[in-house]
Each structure stands twice: as C-alpha cells, then as structure tokens.
Amino acid sequence: MRHEAAGEEILALIEAGLEARPSPMEFEMAYQARVAIDRIRFAIKHTEQFSPNTDQMRETGLQLLDALERLETVDRRFQLRSRRAPATARLNPDTRSDSHQIFVNSESRSPQRADGRSAKQAPPQAR
Numbered sequence: 576m577r578h579e580a581a582g583e584e585i586l587a588l589i590e591a592g593l594e595a596r597p598s599p600m601e602f603e604m605a606y607q608a609r610v611a612i613d614r615i616r617f618a619i620k621h622t623e624q625f626s627p628n629t630d631q632m633r634e635t636g637l638q639l640l641d642a643l644e645r646l647e648t649v650d651r652r653f654q655l656r657s658r659r660a661p662a663t664a665r666l667n668p669d670t671r672s673d674s675h676q677i678f679v680n681s682e683s684r685s686p687q688r689a690d691g692r693s694a695k696q697a698p699p700q701a702r
Contacts, residue, residue, distance in 0.1 A: 596657070597653065597656055597657050601653065602657075604653075605650060605653045605654075605657075608646050608649055608650050608653075609650060611642075611646055612643060612646050612647060612650065615639050615642055615643045615646070616643065618639055619636060619639045619640065619643070622635060622636055622639070623636065
C-alpha cells in the first residue's frame with residue numbers, strides 16, 4: 576500500500592511538472608506571436624503615417640489594434656507561465672531533499688541549498 580501511494584505521488588509530481596512548463600511547441604508559438612506583434616505594430620505605424628484618413632483606414636487601424644492587443648495578452652500569459660516555479664516547489668517543503676531544493680533555486684544566479692549556503696560554496700572547514 577505504501578509503495579502505491581509513493582508511486583501515485585511520483586506520478587502526480589511528474590504530471591504537475593509537465594503542466595507547469597511550456598512545451599517546445601508553445602515556445603515556438605510564442606516566438607511567432609512576437610513576430611506577428613512586431614509586424615502589426617509596423618503596419619499600424621505606416622497606416623497612420625502614409626495612408627489617407629478615411630473611414631475604411633480607421634476601421635483597418637482598429638482591427639489591427641484589436642489583433643495586437645489579443646496577441647499581447649497571449650504573450651503575457653505565456654511569459655507568466657514560463658516564469659512560474661515548477662509545481663514541485665509548491666508541495667510540502669518537509670518532503671523535499673537538499674538536491675531538490677538546489678533544483679528549485681537554480682533559477683537564481685547563485686543557487687542556494689536548503690541550509691542557506693550557495694550550492695557552489697565549499698562546506699566550512701573544521702579547524
């Protein structure tokens with residue numbers, strides 16, 4: 576029974592980790608969205624500068640602004656999701672090991688161990 580619970584917990588951790596991190600396809604879509612955002616901004620800028628000020632051009636500008644806002648919203652959601660800590664970091668801290676704590680803190684420039692020392696820092700020398 577204990578092995579089943581441990582297996583289910585491991586499976587839940589793996590699934591949570593997969594859900595927390597964007598897939599390679601999502602990274603590609605985010606890149607393509609940024610390219611589209613840049614091109615739409617360019618089109619809006621040139622439409623405002625060089626086209627006649629007619630009702631049709633104003634409508635075109637509004638449609639472009641709507642598309643731009645939608646893409647920027649999707650881009651912000653992606654960035655929030657990709658910056659979130661792995662789901663395993665939000666689990667019970669009493670069940671995590673030092674090696675897991677180093678992994679969780681690896682996003683910072685100087686990873687910290689559970690005891691607060693830098694992972695690269697040598698252990699204190701006995702005198």
